[in-house]
Amino acid sequence: xxHSFTFKDSDQxxxxxxxxxxxxxxxxxxxxxIILFRIFTLxxxxxxxxxxxxxxxxxxxxxxxxxxxxxxxxxxxxLADNRSSFSLELTPESxxxxxxxxxxxxKIIPIDDDSVKRFKQQLGKSRRFESIPLRFNLSDEEVxxxxxxxxxxxxxxxxxxxxxxxxxxANFAHTIxxxxxxxxxxxxxxxxxxxxxxxxxxKIGVEKAYEDLxxxxxxxxxxxxxxxxxxxxxxxxxxxxxxxxxxxTIDVSLQNxxxxxxxxxxxxxxxxxxxDGDILAMVSSPxxxxxxxxxxxxxxxxxxxxxxxxxxxxxxxxxxxxxxxSTVKPFIAFSAxxxxxxxxxxxxxxxxxxxxxxxxxxxxxxxxxxxxxTDMHDAIAQSCxxxxxxxxxxxxxxxxxxxxxxxxxxxxxxxxxxGESAGLVPSRKWKRQTQGKPWYPGETLITGIxxxxxxxxxxxxxxxTAAMANHGHVLKPHLFKMARDPRTNQVVARSRRQVTHxxxxxxxxxxxxxxxxxxxxxxxxxxxxxxxxRGADYKFAGKTGTAQVVSLSHEKEGEAEDxxxxxxxxxxxxxxxxxxxxxxxxxxxxENGGGGSSAAAPIARKLLDSYLDKSSGKEKDKSQS
Amino acid sequence: xxxxxxxxxxxxxxxxxxxxxVLCGLGLVVLYSASDQNMAMVVxxxxxxxxxxxxxxMIAQVPPSQLSRWSLWIYLIALAMLVxxxxxxxxSKGAQRWLDLGVFRFQPSELMKLALPMTLAWFLSEKSxxxxxxxxxxxxxxxxLPVVLIAKQPDLGTAVLVATAGFAVLFIAGMNWRLIAGFCxxxxxxxxxxxxxxxxxxxQRVLTFLDPEKDPLGAGYxxxxxxxxxxxxxxxxxxxxxxxxxxxxxxPERSTDFIFAVFCEEFGLIGVILLITIYMLIITRGLYIAxxxxxxxxxxxxxxxxxxxxxxxxxxxxxxxxxxxxxxVPLPLISHGGTSLVTLMLGFGILxxxxxxxxxxxx
Numbered sequence: 001x002x003h004s005f006t007f008k009d010s011d012q013x014x015x016x017x018x019x020x021x022x023x024x025x026x027x028x029x030x031x032x033x034i035i036l037f038r039i040f041t042l043x044x045x046x047x048x049x050x051x052x053x054x055x056x057x058x059x060x061x062x063x064x065x066x067x068x069x070x071x072x073x074x075x076x077x078x079l080a081d082n083r084s085s086f087s088l089e090l091t092p093e094s095x096x097x098x099x100x101x102x103x104x105x106x107k108i109i110p111i112d113d114d115s116v117k118r119f120k121q122q123l124g125k126s127r128r129f130e131s132i133p134l135r136f137n138l139s140d141e142e143v144x145x146x147x148x149x150x151x152x153x154x155x156x157x158x159x160x161x162x163x164x165x166x167x168x169x170a171n172f173a174h175t176i177x178x179x180x181x182x183x184x185x186x187x188x189x190x191x192x193x194x195x196x197x198x199x200x201x202x203k204i205g206v207e208k209a210y211e212d213l214x215x216x217x218x219x220x221x222x223x224x225x226x227x228x229x230x231x232x233x234x235x236x237x238x239x240x241x242x243x244x245x246x247x248x249t250i251d252v253s254l255q256n257x258x259x260x261x262x263x264x265x266x267x268x269x270x271x272x273x274x275x276d277g278d279i280l281a282m283v284s285s286p287x288x289x290x291x292x293x294x295x296x297x298x299x300x301x302x303x304x305x306x307x308x309x310x311x312x313x314x315x316x317x318x319x320x321x322x323x324x325x326s327t328v329k330p331f332i333a334f335s336a337x338x339x340x341x342x343x344x345x346x347x348x349x350x351x352x353x354x355x356x357x358x359x360x361x362x363x364x365x366x367x368x369x370x371x372x373x374t375d376m377h378d379a380i381a382q383s384c385x386x387x388x389x390x391x392x393x394x395x396x397x398x399x400x401x402x403x404x405x406x407x408x409x410x411x412x413x414x415x416x417x418x419g420e421s422a423g424l425v426p427s428r429k430w431k432r433q434t435q436g437k438p439w440y441p442g443e444t445l446i447t448g449i450x451x452x453x454x455x456x457x458x459x460x461x462x463x464x465t466a467a468m469a470n471h472g473h474v475l476k477p478h479l480f481k482m483a484r485d486p487r488t489n490q491v492v493a494r495s496r497r498q499v500t501h502x503x504x505x506x507x508x509x510x511x512x513x514x515x516x517x518x519x520x521x522x523x524x525x526x527x528x529x530x531x532x533x534r535g536a537d538y539k540f541a542g543k544t545g546t547a548q549v550v551s552l553s554h555e556k557e558g559e560a561e562d563x564x565x566x567x568x569x570x571x572x573x574x575x576x577x578x579x580x581x582x583x584x585x586x587x588x589x590x591e592n593g594g595g596g597s598s599a600a601a602p603i604a605r606k607l608l609d610s611y612l613d614k615s616s617g618k619e620k621d622k623s624q625s
Numbered sequence: 626x627x628x629x630x631x632x633x634x635x636x637x638x639x640x641x642x643x644x645x646x647v648l649c650g651l652g653l654v655v656l657y658s659a660s661d662q663n664m665a666m667v668v669x670x671x672x673x674x675x676x677x678x679x680x681x682x683m684i685a686q687v688p689p690s691q692l693s694r695w696s697l698w699i700y701l702i703a704l705a706m707l708v709x710x711x712x713x714x715x716x717s718k719g720a721q722r723w724l725d726l727g728v729f730r731f732q733p734s735e736l737m738k739l740a741l742p743m744t745l746a747w748f749l750s751e752k753s754x755x756x757x758x759x760x761x762x763x764x765x766x767x768x769x770l771p772v773v774l775i776a777k778q779p780d781l782g783t784a785v786l787v788a789t790a791g792f793a794v795l796f797i798a799g800m801n802w803r804l805i806a807g808f809c810x811x812x813x814x815x816x817x818x819x820x821x822x823x824x825x826x827x828x829q830r831v832l833t834f835l836d837p838e839k840d841p842l843g844a845g846y847x848x849x850x851x852x853x854x855x856x857x858x859x860x861x862x863x864x865x866x867x868x869x870x871x872x873x874x875x876x877p878e879r880s881t882d883f884i885f886a887v888f889c890e891e892f893g894l895i896g897v898i899l900l901i902t903i904y905m906l907i908i909t910r911g912l913y914i915a916x917x918x919x920x921x922x923x924x925x926x927x928x929x930x931x932x933x934x935x936x937x938x939x940x941x942x943x944x945x946x947x948x949x950x951x952x953x954v955p956l957p958l959i960s961h962g963g964t965s966l967v968t969l970m971l972g973f974g975i976l977x978x979x980x981x982x983x984x985x986x987x988x
Contacts, residue, residue, distance in 0.1 A: 021912050036898070043893060
């Protein structure tokens, strides 16, 4: 030993650790030599054996794609189908000159430049031994013409693939979304071995949100191949597990009717069940044909969609942001009752205008000569602006902001397919952060009638209306109803009612008071939409809204009809029915449609008529059986 | 004392850096072949390597004493993130491993590969070695907490590597041989209890581990094709880009976990000996650095890092050549992918720091 004196602790430690490290080094060397010996055995001693195996290696594992789950509506109408179609596919590895091969193929069947371009893009992203589709949807004649020539084209195949098809096309594009060719980024986010045979993946909407349920589990077959790599014989097979069939909460006849009513209009309709959050209809107009996207859309069509001034690709139901106009009044009124800021009988004098103390600016009512003495009931039924200017002024922006947030405005509703906008409820903090300016009292007034900076999505409006209908339960809306296993038809997953937030009010008569006023909007003697309520054989509640796109000075108001269409007001309408125990709540927005009562309310009425008639019919069926 | 060299001042260890660069270069060459000459993939991997090397050089600037001071916090944060990942983690590839931080996603289990040996090294170097029985028990609890959490994700490969890193520290710290034997027996006796508590699919997985031939379409097929690739390579190999097993697509996962088979097929036994030599030189250098560290913390942490690196090499080569069950452990610095690359390079950066941040002793 080097040390002649007594060991210090640290010296003892050093020796101990050095010993252990040397041990680790020796052990590692022995272990790695064992591996090396094994490789020596394989490569030198058994080399001939494995060379023979390698040369006669004819067995490959080929993945089999699972069948994607189908999508149905709540009333069992097929919304997303799989149709078999033939495609022409090329395996780059086996083709010496791809351009030349494509040129030769063009002489046999038509192949347009966009297909070639898409193929080239795909070529850069895929592995060389994977076959890449060049043409989809081959006709029977094309299949025949290619098939007899296949022997001249090594690496070229005609393959039968299942193609996604949406029978109802544009009517459901904004709800179901579509599948498209899987790209590298998406592949890195999924289990690659499970997607080894899959060509398409959900890109947006239900198809994307429920990809896991729809996709299924890949299968494998062990096959014998010949020298060109073509399959000679199947040796063994593990079948794929098909994806689950999805059932949505959408009622097809209601959805189709809403689409029809919104034809040639820009806007959105969202209808939901206020009892459980089921979305019954969700329409954004105009729409597009999702089938175009399945196998890649050509650049010309895509650009036309992208550049259209009607923005058909925008999902207005989730991402369209609109000033709510007078549709916010019932929500503000309820909050004022709850906070004790107003009692039902309290009256406000409405001369047709309102002024803040110490300011000369005049805030006008939509009714030129005013509503006279107005209580809350009449203020809602006749949509008196002055009443709400005064109320908003008394509440102040902080309380107003809080009240609107309670009904879910300003935050996403949590719809199960995502992609929502949060809208905007203005506040002092928001203004300071975005504009660096203080809040002005005048802005509180116009927020009180749903104008100014406040923005809502049609979905938010529907959720808030449903919360009014069910006395304060702000529900998380959802499109997913259940999933069934296609082999056994057993239900494997089911949606449940999810409450985001409950607005508690010990005095339940507050709800009834506001709801009654909303009932008089459509079915009272002086309601703003009394024409649209006439002749209904059920009671319902509603509220009109007209949102200004540009502000007109008072003198020019008469000229509004002469304005170009894009400056016309947005028409809004919210409603729920039947009045006692509501089963449907909806929001309708027609962009630049003019007044809420004339443009949006008639659409809502038709939807309610159709839905309630049908559901009462259903109940009759039930009672008979 | 002689003047500090340039490399010393930049906190770079030349032999280690040289070895790693050679490995990375070799990795790109093999990847070009294994990916069917996909240049884009090679370039991406090259960029990842450069980023990882930059990170390595950055962490080498941090004095180990600093790491020692932060270690417990880093460990606790990593542990909290592992709990979080089970609660809200991004389900990717069928397992909850990722935490989405908005800007980027990362795996807390990767952080744990460094945090666990670092904390244990700090904890055990607090008192004189060998550690007392109580300390050993505490250390084992510190190891088992993250290992169980990672195994639950489920990610057995990473759980094994994290456990290795932890037990390596205990071993180097001089845990009594009899205690080591005792714990091994105890662990073995727990196996039936564990088996009893497992789900059916987990049991199935263990059975496939033990007998791959039972699953001829999955793991069994991998092993058969991998052995053919290695064996047919022979002494000199079939030559770069000429491997038939890999290019005729018989070999699965050939750019990731099974890239060693491609290497064996194309470069033969001569190539394998060269590759193993490079690995062993790096490991020897690492052990030398650990052994000559000034602080006990550096010795324990450094040795654990390099032993984990060895386990990567050993397990990957063992499973590709059919001697060990298939677990998802890549061949370090050669396999395609970025996650383990960054962790490994950070480990080497720490080794460089241990070697170059030496306090000059007076007298």
